[in-house]
Amino acid sequence: MLKRKMIKNFGWPLKTAMREIEVTRLYPEVMMELPENERGIHELDATTCIGCASCARVCPNSCIEMVHFKYGNPLKNKKMQFPQVDYGRCMFCGLCVDECPVECLKMGKKVTMAGWEREDIIKGPDFLATKRFSAKEVADLEAEAKRIAAEKAAAKKAAAKEKPAKEGTAAGNAKKKADAKPKEGGAA
Amino acid sequence: MTNASEVLSSIQSAFPGAVLDSRVESDRRLWATIDSKKILDVCKHLTNKLNFDHYSGSAGVDWIARNEMEVVEIMASHGAHKVVAMLKVKTPRENPSVKSLANLYWNANWYEREIWEMFGINFEGHPGLYPLLLSDQLIGSWPWRKDFKGYPDLTTGERAVAITTPEGYTEYRFPPTPAEVEAGAVVAERPKYPTFREREEREIKSDSEMIMHLGPQHAMVPGPFLLDVLVEGERVKKGFLDVGYIHKGIEKIMENRTWLQGIVYTDRMCYVASLSNNECYCGAVEKILGLEVPERAQYIRVILEELSRIQSHLIGTGEFLTLVAGVGYAPWQYMIIDRERIISLIESVTGARLTHTFVRFGGVRNDLPDDFAEKCKSTLPYIKSRINEFIELFAQDAIYQKRMENVGVLSAEDAKRVGIAGPALRASGVAYDMRVEDPILVYPDLDFKVIVGTKGDCADRVDCRLREILESIYIIEQCLDRIPAGPIKPEAKIPKKVPAGEAYYRVEDPRGEMGMYVISDGGDKPYRVKVRGPFYATLQTLPPLLEGVYIADVVAIAGSMDGCPSEADR
Ligand code: SF4
Numbered sequence: 123m124l125k126r127k128m129i130k131n132f133g134w135p136l137k138t139a140m141r142e143i144e145v146t147r148l149y150p151e152v153m154m155e156l157p158e159n160e161r162g163i164h165e166l167d168a169t170t171c172i173g174c175a176s177c178a179r180v181c182p183n184s185c186i187e188m189v190h191f192k193y194g195n196p197l198k199n200k201k202m203q204f205p206q207v208d209y210g211r212c213m214f215c216g217l218c219v220d221e222c223p224v225e226c227l228k229m230g231k232k233v234t235m236a237g238w239e240r241e242d243i244i245k246g247p248d249f250l251a252t253k254r255f256s257a258k259e260v261a262d263l264e265a266e267a268k269r270i271a272a273e274k275a276a277a278k279k280a281a282a283k284e285k286p287a288k289e290g291t292a293a294g295n296a297k298k299k300a301d302a303k304p305k306e307g308g309a310a
Numbered sequence: 311m312t313n314a315s316e317v318l319s320s321i322q323s324a325f326p327g328a329v330l331d332s333r334v335e336s337d338r339r340l341w342a343t344i345d346s347k348k349i350l351d352v353c354k355h356l357t358n359k360l361n362f363d364h365y366s367g368s369a370g371v372d373w374i375a376r377n378e379m380e381v382v383e384i385m386a387s388h389g390a391h392k393v394v395a396m397l398k399v400k401t402p403r404e405n406p407s408v409k410s411l412a413n414l415y416w417n418a419n420w421y422e423r424e425i426w427e428m429f430g431i432n433f434e435g436h437p438g439l440y441p442l443l444l445s446d447q448l449i450g451s452w453p454w455r456k457d458f459k460g461y462p463d464l465t466t467g468e469r470a471v472a473i474t475t476p477e478g479y480t481e482y483r484f485p486p487t488p489a490e491v492e493a494g495a496v497v498a499e500r501p502k503y504p505t506f507r508e509r510e511e512r513e514i515k516s517d518s519e520m521i522m523h524l525g526p527q528h529a530m531v532p533g534p535f536l537l538d539v540l541v542e543g544e545r546v547k548k549g550f551l552d553v554g555y556i557h558k559g560i561e562k563i564m565e566n567r568t569w570l571q572g573i574v575y576t577d578r579m580c581y582v583a584s585l586s587n588n589e590c591y592c593g594a595v596e597k598i599l600g601l602e603v604p605e606r607a608q609y610i611r612v613i614l615e616e617l618s619r620i621q622s623h624l625i626g627t628g629e630f631l632t633l634v635a636g637v638g639y640a641p642w643q644y645m646i647i648d649r650e651r652i653i654s655l656i657e658s659v660t661g662a663r664l665t666h667t668f669v670r671f672g673g674v675r676n677d678l679p680d681d682f683a684e685k686c687k688s689t690l691p692y693i694k695s696r697i698n699e700f701i702e703l704f705a706q707d708a709i710y711q712k713r714m715e716n717v718g719v720l721s722a723e724d725a726k727r728v729g730i731a732g733p734a735l736r737a738s739g740v741a742y743d744m745r746v747e748d749p750i751l752v753y754p755d756l757d758f759k760v761i762v763g764t765k766g767d768c769a770d771r772v773d774c775r776l777r778e779i780l781e782s783i784y785i786i787e788q789c790l791d792r793i794p795a796g797p798i799k800p801e802a803k804i805p806k807k808v809p810a811g812e813a814y815y816r817v818e819d820p821r822g823e824m825g826m827y828v829i830s831d832g833g834d835k836p837y838r839v840k841v842r843g844p845f846y847a848t849l850q851t852l853p854p855l856l857e858g859v860y861i862a863d864v865v866a867i868a869g870s871m872d873g874c875p876s877e878a879d880r
């Protein structure tokens with residue numbers, strides 16, 4: 123009786139082998155279907171990133187460094203600094219994504235990043251950016267930024283001009299006052 | 311039913327003046343500072359009169375600003391009542407020393423050794439204060455004290471120096487700076503005590519005995535730890551354990567990370583139980599913050615933690631079956647295939663396969679995807695049928711039964727005494743489950759049984775795990791029916807700084823009782839995090855369990871504990 127049962131047990135893998143198909147031998151021919159929430163390689167929307175470096179600060183492994191990148195929005199990101207991720211250290215925890223105030227950093231379904239050297243897996247914004255401006259758009263935005271800056275500078279200048287004038291009048295007033303109150307002047 | 315204030319008044323009336331300070335946090339939590347002279351008597355009183363038969367661990371804390379150290383003894387009961395007493399004993403920072411409980415509670419041994427090597431707190435009357443997790447060279451530098459600068463000394467950048475010994479071996483030394491030697495800040499000479507090798511070789515009494523090494527790299531061990539057995543013929547006379555091969559110092563690392571960043575480190579203590587570790591840490595911090603978790607988030611946490619329990623039990627059992635290898639049909643592969651489905655389910659919510667970093671203070675990171683309930687409805691019945699099939703297979707396999715039944719039997723009395731946890735404890739017939747003892751989240755509303763075994767042998771331990779999977783499936787099904795709509799995070803922003811306070815939070819890890827003791831000093835980083843892991847407790851019980859068994863059974867016994875040395879070492 124026992125023996126018959128055991129033979130049944132040995133038959134079990136045969137039965138299951140017929141039912142189960144390959145589980146592990148899919149990659150790289152067939153990519154597994156990944157869920158929407160997958161935390162893979164980062165995706166950066168360079169058009170909205172404000173370069174605040176919140177992501178770099180929260181990263182437990184300090185693998186984010188802020189680097190220069192051309193195709194962002196100079197209006198919002200004045201210094202044009204964007205995150206660069208060192209995938210040699212990244213553990214895909216997603217804290218940086220949660221911390222981003224404008225939700226421009228996401229994690230996508232892409233997971234392959236092998237490289238021959240250590241430097242190959244340090245990926246800059248050029249690799250991460252899924253959305254970016256074209257060179258022309260950037261030029262336009264830069265022109266816009268310059269214009270705004272120039273306007274601001276002009277406004278500042280005007281203000282500065284006004285200020286000495288005001289100060290002048292103030293000084294004048296003070297003088298007058300001092301003149302009016304010789305006592306104080308004497309004290310000074 | 312006993313509650314915390316009754317316990318406190320009982321101690322106060324039995325030992326007037328012994329309680330220096332106390333706080334009754336809730337019915338289940340008592341915090342008390344006990345006079346260091348009376349701690350042994352108080353513990354005896356608790357155990358004998360008030361049913362505190364579960365010594366759950368102890369933690370060291372270095373209060374450098376107050377110039378004192380603290381040892382916190384965590385006492386609980388195996389089901390007689392639900393109070394956890396956190397008894398603190400203070401000692402000055404110069405020559406810190408407290409009374410050892412190791413002669414009262416067998417399992418205090420390891421906890422005290424760890425505190426000694428990390429903080430330098432001496433335990434008077436401890437039977438063998440030897441290094442546990444640290445290497446012998448590090449003793450004397452007390453790395454978890456707050457004024458520890460790094461080893462080798464990071465302030466000087468001194469590195470190890472290679473020296474060739476007279477026998478021709480290369481040794482590495484970390485020389486102290488002359489200034490330190492002069493100031494007496496370092497131990498120039500290491501304290502003399504026998505090493506692990508010497509200690510075990512002392513036990514060889516005759517020529518017919520020898521020591522057999524299993525590990526640190528061995529097919530039996532799920533991670534590196536060294537199990538040496540002293541054998542005479544085919545019988546094991548004594549077992550010796552050496553752990554600390556993957557000691558990562560996570561508790562210390564967490565003191566240097568912000569509260570939020572700490573979550574990712576809890577993942578890495580034990581990756582098959584990362585969700586319950588997340589839960590434990592976040593729960594403790596929520597307690598200090600006084601945060602209420604939205605109901606939907608609570609359900610999501612429960613669902614994912616139960617899924618994680620299923621996958622952990624599947625891999626644990628599968629791994630174990632490869633070890634006993636007597637079963638010709640190798641269910642390992644099939645369990646891994648089944649586990650793959652559970653992992654995909656979890657991944658569809660968290661976005662990661664093993665290290666989830668999913669639970670957040672006051673909520674969870676993501677909501678369940680729309681098709682989650684549907685996917686569960688197709689996967690869970692399949693897993694259920696498979697588990698029933700496995701149970702049937704084992705029940706009718708004569709080889710399996712011969713290898714497993716009545717092997718490594720742990721009676722209920724012994725299991726309680728040695729402080730073993732989780733399915734290994736329940737297999738002995740002690741219904742001790744944190745989901746009932748210290749209910750969190752929505753567990754009190756859910757209907758489930760605590761699975762217990764009868765004999766406490768290896769077969770029972772495996773059987774308990776498999777039946778627990780069925781119970782977890784039942785829990786998830788209930789949750790999916792009941793889960794309400796609503797927010798998954800609190801409305802208010804979580805502050806970067808956590809107000810000063812402390813909390814002890816327990817969850818039922820797949821391996822048993824996981825507790826975290828978190829202290830905040832009001833800063834943006836934890837002041838101290840103590841992890842009381844379940845496998846630490848289980849691992850400690852291995853040597854006495856192995857005494858007198860056949861060598862061939864060692865693997866069956868050690869494997870049936872479903873170990874995770876990574877969590878024991880932290
Ligand atoms: S995913 Fe985690 S480790 Fe990776 S860059 Fe973001 S914060 Fe750093």
Ligand code: SF4
Pocket residue numbers: 170171172173174175176177178204205221222223224225226227
């Ligand atoms: S990605 Fe987000 S967090 Fe990082 S710099 Fe840009 S805006 Fe700030």
